[in-house]
Amino acid sequence: MKGGLDLPVLRVALYEGRGAVPLEAGERFELVRALLDKGYRVTRISSGGATTGCDGNTLAVLGRFEDEQPERARDGDTEVYFRNIKGLSTDEVTELVGAIRREGDLHEPGSWKPWFPVIDFDRCTNCMQCLSFCLFDVYGVSKDGKIQVQYEDNCKTDCPACSRVCPDVAILFPKYRHGPIHGGEVNNEDLRREAMKVDISALLGGDIYQALRDRSAKAKSRFSKERDEERALKERKKCLSKLQKDLDIPAEVFASLPTLVEIQEKARTAQERALAAMQPGGDS
Amino acid sequence: MIGTVKGTEVAPRIVYCRCAYARVVPADVKDAVLESLSESGVDFDAVPDLCEMSARKDARLKRIAEESSVTILACYPRAVRWLFSAAGAKLDSNRARILNMREEPADTIVREILPASEDGP
Numbered sequence: 041m042k043g044g045l046d047l048p049v050l051r052v053a054l055y056e057g058r059g060a061v062p063l064e065a066g067e068r069f070e071l072v073r074a075l076l077d078k079g080y081r082v083t084r085i086s087s088g089g090a091t092t093g094c095d096g097n098t099l100a101v102l103g104r105f106e107d108e109q110p111e112r113a114r115d116g117d118t119e120v121y122f123r124n125i126k127g128l129s130t131d132e133v134t135e136l137v138g139a140i141r142r143e144g145d146l147h148e149p150g151s152w153k154p155w156f157p158v159i160d161f162d163r164c165t166n167c168m169q170c171l172s173f174c175l176f177d178v179y180g181v182s183k184d185g186k187i188q189v190q191y192e193d194n195c196k197t198d199c200p201a202c203s204r205v206c207p208d209v210a211i212l213f214p215k216y217r218h219g220p221i222h223g224g225e226v227n228n229e230d231l232r233r234e235a236m237k238v239d240i241s242a243l244l245g246g247d248i249y250q251a252l253r254d255r256s257a258k259a260k261s262r263f264s265k266e267r268d269e270e271r272a273l274k275e276r277k278k279c280l281s282k283l284q285k286d287l288d289i290p291a292e293v294f295a296s297l298p299t300l301v302e303i304q305e306k307a308r309t310a311q312e313r314a315l316a317a318m319q320p321g322g323d324s
Numbered sequence: 325m326i327g328t329v330k331g332t333e334v335a336p337r338i339v340y341c342r343c344a345y346a347r348v349v350p351a352d353v354k355d356a357v358l359e360s361l362s363e364s365g366v367d368f369d370a371v372p373d374l375c376e377m378s379a380r381k382d383a384r385l386k387r388i389a390e391e392s393s394v395t396i397l398a399c400y401p402r403a404v405r406w407l408f409s410a411a412g413a414k415l416d417s418n419r420a421r422i423l424n425m426r427e428e429p430a431d432t433i434v435r436e437i438l439p440a441s442e443d444g445p
Contacts, residue, residue, distance in 0.1 A: 045380040069362035072370055073355065076342040082370045084362075153345045154375035158406045189410060192379040214375055214403040215346040222348070222426070223403025 045193060047147035048097045052082045052137060055103035061126070062086070063104070074130045079149020080137060100140050102133065119144065155215055156192035157202055163210035163226070168314030170202045170211060175298055175306055178202070181317040196296065201287040336421070337369065337391045338437060341398035344372040349399060349425045356430035357397060364438050374398055378407040389413035389420065395437055399426045 052075055056062040063071065068084070075082050098119045101109075109122035121140050125133050141148070157170070157178065166187055171179040179202075180190035203211035203221045209230060212223045220226040280294055298306065340358060343349040361368050369388075371377060374396075377385055385408050388394055396415075398404050401422040408415045415422075423433050 049380075049382075065363040065365075069359045072362060073342075073358055076358075076370055076372050077344055079344060079372045081372065084367050084370070086365065086367055149372060150345065152376075154373055154379050156375070156379060158378070158403065158410055160402060160406050161409070212403050212406060214399055214407065215343070215348050217348065219400075223400030223406075225400075225402060 044147045044151050048144075049149075050080060050098050050100060050137070050141045050144065050146045052080050053099055053101045054082055054084045055101050055105075056084065056086045059107060060103035060105050067130075070130050071133055074134050075137065078134055078138070098140070098144050098146055100137055102137075152193060153197050153215075154192070155197045155199075155213065156195040157189055158212040158214060158223075159187065159189060160210045160212055163208045165208055165210070166318070167207065168318060169205055169207065171314045171317075172307065172310045173205050174202050174310075175303060177306075181313055185317040187317075196290070196293040198290045199288075199293045201289045201293075204287045335366075336393035336395045337388070338366065339388055339394060339396045339398075340368055340370045341374045341396070341425075342370060342372050343374075343399065343425075345376070353425045353428075353430045353433070357425060357433050360430075360434040360438060366438070374404065374407055378411045381411045385411040385413040389415050392419060394420045396420060396422045397425055397433060397437070398422060400424055 054063075054068070054072065056068075062068075072082050072084065098121070099115075100121045100123060102123050102125045103109075104126040105122070105124045109124065111122060113120045113122070123133075123136050123140075125136070128136070164187065166185075168181075168187055171181065171187055176194045176196060178189060178191055178195045180188055182188045200213045200216050200221055203209075203213055203216075209220055209226050211221070213221055214223050216222045220230045283289065284291065284294060297303070338361065340361060342354060342358075358370070361370075374385075388396075389408055390413075396404055401424060404422045405415050421436075423436055425433060
């Protein structure tokens with residue numbers, strides 16, 4: 041997987057319970073913040089506090105231990121590293137944690153910006169428009185015929201286009217700038233505005249890809265007739281920039297679009313899958 | 325004693341999301357909330373990014389959802405709810421409370437999670 045999502049992660053437990061000297065509040069804040077910003081999960085544990093399991097991942101237990109701890113131990117299927125952080129600065133502690141991650145060949149935090157669609161099934165009507173629209177195979181169909189996000193890390197960072205074509209405002213991008221796509225509650229004004237955006241596809245003839253193909257064909261025709269490469273290119277750019285603006289698609293996404301033949305093939309396959317899923321008793 | 329969820333008497337587990345890979349949650353709010361948590365002495369779980377955990381279908385989301393009482397400090401409740409759901413972890417609104425650091429000021433959130441601090445000396 042591109043985001044290293046299949047690799048085990050390193051969790052950090054900041055132990056301040058019995059047998060360890062607690063950190064000062066300011067030091068605790070600085071350390072937890074630094075570890076989080078490096079992409080590590082941190083559980084703060086004090087005496088009597090709830091400890092959490094590690095689910096088979098690797099755990100680094102940091103503390104100002106009064107007694108010597110083993111460097112490494114095993115708890116069920118969890119590898120546990122102990123490190124005494126007495127006298128270490130925040131930078132030194134984060135470096136220590138980084139060394140454990142590298143030693144265990146664990147997931148490198150921050151290698152992927154988690155940007156992908158999330159479906160609000162209270163709103164989704166399983167119309168499969170997102171499946172038909174997405175060119176990057178993010179969506180799929182579950183065994184029981186429901187739309188689902190299957191390949192999150194295929195999604196193009198900062199591209200919210202599928203949420204703009206969803207007629208039910210059912211697709212969220214939690215890191216998007218504006219509501220309701222960022223997950224804010226949906227109101228009537230949002231529905232009206234989104235409906236207008238959905239109409240973009242109608243304006244372009246009901247099918248955005250078909251419109252793109254038509255425009256491309258017209259441009260080609262014009263080019264062949266008039267030998268006016270510049271004009272054809274201008275026309276194509278105009279069409280793309282309208283789509284880019286209306287759907288808020290980053291320019292990088294357009295730069296990485298598949299070829300026209302691939303787009304046609306993907307659209308055909310997606311439509312077949314969507315239709316199959318929408319048949320009674322149909323699945324992927 | 326920290327805050328409770330809908331009348332339960334169990335101190336809720338606190339899960340703080342740093343949203344470390346985007347700039348959509350105001351940095352001053354994220355910092356002020358984390359600083360208050362750190363000063364309070366309560367135990368808490370801090371994660372760099374709930375979205376990333378959802379994408380990897382992290383089993384810990386299920387464990388969080390199964391807590392008898394949990395307060396999640398993150399972003400819009402609708403987004404958080406469906407992020408958990410996408411990872412096969414259904415949040416029960418009677419047991420889970422979601423506070424939105426994108427919209428709420430830090431002091432409001434801190435008052436919600438650490439009501440004892442209102443009592444003063």
